[in-house]
Structures are given as C-alpha cells and as structure tokens.
Amino acid sequence: MTAGSGWISDALREHEHADRPEVPGGRTELPVTDREQQVLDRIDRARRRRPRVREERITMSHGAGGKATQTLIEAVFLDAFRNPLLEPLEDAALFSVAGPRVALTTDSYVVSPLFFPGGNIGDLAVNGTVNDLSVSGATPLYLTAGFILEEGFPVADLTRVVSSMQEAAVAAGVSIVTGDTKVVQRGKADGCYINTAGVGVLLGDISLSVACAQPGDAIIVSGPIGDHGITIMLARGELDIEADIISDTAPLNGLVASLLAAVPGVRAMRDATRGGVATILNEIAKAADVGVLASEDDIPVRDEVRGASELLGIDPMYVACEGRLVAVVPGESAEAAVRAMRGHPLGAGAAVIGEVVADQPGIVRLKTAFGGTRIVDLLVGDPLPRIC
DSSP, X not given: OOTTTHHHHHHTTTSOOTTOXXXXXXXXXXXXXXXXXXXXXXXXXXXXXXXXXXXXXOOGGGGSSSHHHHHHXXXXXXXXXXXXXXXXXXXXXXXXXXXXXXXXXXXXXXXXXXXXXXXXXXXXXXXXXXXXXXXXXXXXXXXXXXXXXXXXXXXHHHHHHHHXXXXXXXXXXXXXXXXXXXXXXXXXXXXXXXXXXXXXXXOSSOOOOGXXXXXXXXXXXXXXXXXXXXXXXXXXXXXXXXXXXXXXXXXXHXXXXXXXXXXXXXXXXXXXXXXXXXXXXXHHHHHHTOEEEEEGGGSOOOHHHHHHHHHHTOOGGGSOOSSOEEEEEOGGGHXXXXXXXXXXXXXXXXXXXXXXXXXXXXXXXXXXXXXXXXXXOOOSSOSSOSOO
C-alpha cells in the first residue's frame, strides 16, 4: 500500500464488498489502483444523481458558481423552466428570428466594493454581458441596463457608474438601448445593483458548446488568471495585504473574432468568471463526458496573484477573471489558436493549459508542479463572494 492511500480506504468504507477477492483472515483488499478507480466511479455516480437542494434557505454559496450554484440551477430553475433553448446551460441562448440566428444572455452585478482598481460595477456589467455573447460565437449588438438603487446612494457615484458603462459600450461597439430604474429603502440594498441583458447575432455556420469537446482537443486560456477576484478581495480593505494588481475586466469580442477567424473549428469558449478556470474545466468534462488533464506549470498566474492567493489560502484556479476566456480547439489547431490570441492585446499571455482525454470521463485532473496528480473538483462555495 502506497503512502497517502489512507483517504482512499476511508472513502471506500461504506462501499459494497461484493465480488472482492478474500485474503486470509476474511478481509477483502484490492490493489491501490483498483480502489482509486472505485473512488473515481463513486464521484461520477454522485455527480449523475438527480440534483436536490438540501438547504432550507439560500446561502452565499448558492451564488458562488460552484457545486451549490449548479445544484440550485438544475434542481430549481432548470427543473421548472426546462426547454431545448435553456437545457444546454451555455452562457447565452441561441435561436433564430426570421432568418439570422440570435444570441440572448442576461446577468446581474452585485460586486462589492462598487469601485475597484481597474474598473467599477458599470464597466464590469457591460464587459461581462458582452463576453457572455462573444464566447457563444455571437457579435454583440445591443444591451439593456436595469438599476436597483438604494435610498441615499450618491448621485455623483451613480453618474460615475453610468459614464463608465457608456465608455465600455463604445469600446465594445454595442449600444445600451433600454433600461429600468427602481429605488429601495435605505438599508435594503448595497448602494447599486445592475441587471443587464444582451443581444447578438451569429454570422455564418458556427456552433460552440462545451459538449462538443473531444479527446485530443487542446484547452487554452487567454492570459493570466485570478486578477479580478484578488483585486476585489484586496479592495475591500479587510486584509493587511498590498499588491500591485488591477482587475482584468475587458470586452473579449475582438479577441474572440481573431480566434474564430484563425481557427474555424473552435469547439467551445467560456469566460472564466465565478468559480474560475477550475469550474470551466469541470463543465467541459461533465457536458462532453470526457476527462480533462491540465498542467499546473502551464497555467499562467501573475506572481502578485499567486502570492496573495497563498496568503489567503485559496487556489488561483478557482479565482474569478473578468477579461479571460477558456477555449477548446482541436489539438492540431492549438498552435494556430495561441498565435492568433497572442496577436491581440487581450490575449498576449495565451497558453495551452491542458487537453481533453478519453479516460476517467467527468473528472478533471491536474498535474502538479511536484510531479503528482490531483483531482480538481467543483467547490461547494466560494472564498471570494460578490466579485461580480
């Protein structure tokens, strides 16, 4: 029995013992490799069970983008609203209206603080909506903006937020064409919340989905990860940590256009927001019923982000970005995809971080810097709540 196998034995204590070979003394024991496979099988069976919300009340973990969020979406919202357009659970719904295919997305923003190094809730709302449309393969065109304002919120701050939204819209080439405003009593909100919707059009015969990933595909990230989440955490001033980090919030439609022009066979794209890159890798593995093998050494992380993450005790793979995407492309197209992304300012740090594999479907494994391999699962909650 190898060192470190104790957790495997613990995980299998309640496992059925049928068909196990007996050893003297009446005990049953399997080789470590077989028991590791059984643990993986149990994880897979647990993930395939019908989702059910066990909590009686909503918690912060339900908004974190991890397991609790996924369970809430599938057990409550998807179960109630199920239809062919919603069921893929992509970043935008795709449908046709009198000819051209249209992408429709919606998002809400409750980031705290409202203003942070590199941006504020206003440009974050525009960029986030543009990015959800872009990674669906659409050209973003029109946005809506709904504001929920708290009594007493400074008009000067609201003006600053709205101005940054307009500047971000101009930079992304979209227009904000309709909206709504509501005001609630003092203490019933946190200054300002924003809800958006976005509409884009899909040009040509493009179909992107994480369910299209195939063994042999390469997985690429467009640049260093974790900048936004760590920026927000430090901007709250709750920790005595100083670091030269700013949010990576930016519109990705130009980068996406460059990638699609260079590699028409792109399988899927996702922007790495809540739950970070780790969550996207798990979504790929689950939706396509494949394995994912990533390399820790190949994942770009700024030294400042890595250092702050270590002090906070969190893994950068789970930290949100707001200007980074993860792309799945055929293995033979990986070099062309990276070259195209690096030719755009927002993709200068693009890198291949892993591959899609046939073995251990539904499981994400990470080759660590120490030469081992560990499973990268979805988090239940989020160590950095309200980052977008």
